[in-house]
Amino acid sequence: MNKMEERERADLNINGLGSASGGDFRHVNIEGVGRVDGDLSCESFRLNGMGTVKGTIHTAGLFDMNGKLTGYGEIEASKVLMNGHASLHGRLRGEVVELIGIVKVHGDCEAERFIGDGGFTIGGLLNAGTVDIQLYGRTQIGEIGGDRISVRKSERKDWSRLLAWVVPIFQTQLRASAIEGDAVELEMTTAGIVRGNRVVIGPGCKIGRVEYRDELIVHPNAEIGEQARQ
Numbered sequence: 001m002n003k004m005e006e007r008e009r010a011d012l013n014i015n016g017l018g019s020a021s022g023g024d025f026r027h028v029n030i031e032g033v034g035r036v037d038g039d040l041s042c043e044s045f046r047l048n049g050m051g052t053v054k055g056t057i058h059t060a061g062l063f064d065m066n067g068k069l070t071g072y073g074e075i076e077a078s079k080v081l082m083n084g085h086a087s088l089h090g091r092l093r094g095e096v097v098e099l100i101g102i103v104k105v106h107g108d109c110e111a112e113r114f115i116g117d118g119g120f121t122i123g124g125l126l127n128a129g130t131v132d133i134q135l136y137g138r139t140q141i142g143e144i145g146g147d148r149i150s151v152r153k154s155e156r157k158d159w160s161r162l163l164a165w166v167v168p169i170f171q172t173q174l175r176a177s178a179i180e181g182d183a184v185e186l187e188m189t190t191a192g193i194v195r196g197n198r199v200v201i202g203p204g205c206k207i208g209r210v211e212y213r214d215e216l217i218v219h220p221n222a223e224i225g226e227q228a229r230q
Helices: 003-008 157-163
Strands: 012-024 027-042 044-054 057-059 062-071 075-088 092-105 109-135 138-153 173-186 189-201 206-218 223-229
Touching (some): 044 057
Parallel strands (some): 027 044, 044 062, 138 173, 206 223
16 A cells, blocks of 8 residues: 555544444544444554444554454454453454453454453464463363463452452353363363373363373372373
8 A cells, every 4th residue: 555545544533422334444443432334444443432343343453442342243453452341253363362351252263472361252263373361250262272372360469359240150260172282381271182292280170181292290189081192
């Protein structure tokens, strides 16, 4: 895109309460309560408040959400930050994806680096080079694949204050059918099968079967149905 074409792209700004159809924009900013009916293509997308997007969102730069989002389509961005409460009925893709809060992605999630903090759901496959998950409450993912996978119980005290009223009865636990990576370190995880070169099964884990190549370390407070060195 040349400079002339870039100058011709307008910004989409919704302040307060408003709606718009989709389109091709330079920057999209929603402050307040906004609704977009259609696909969006833009350089950046920011939402502070509540938003509904009935279409896909493709941005070459930052997707930044603080508040509540309901999305009906794919989100693809260089960097994705979701902070708050989101429900996405589609796939999520980004070089960096960071989810903080209560987020539900109904499709797959792909990233070079994935950071999850809180309690979230990914209905399909989470595929990332690096997966770093800090648990607070119940988290469920279909399958996880990556080079380095780390799942730990969150030590953030602010989660206790902010989310205790939302997830008071949920046990802090990750559930997945399969987890596979080169280096895998897990806490508080229930999974059918875990595969890796070096695997650490930490406290609170219940794993049906572990397959490893180089090393397996199991915490005394973990349960494994069977294990096999490949």
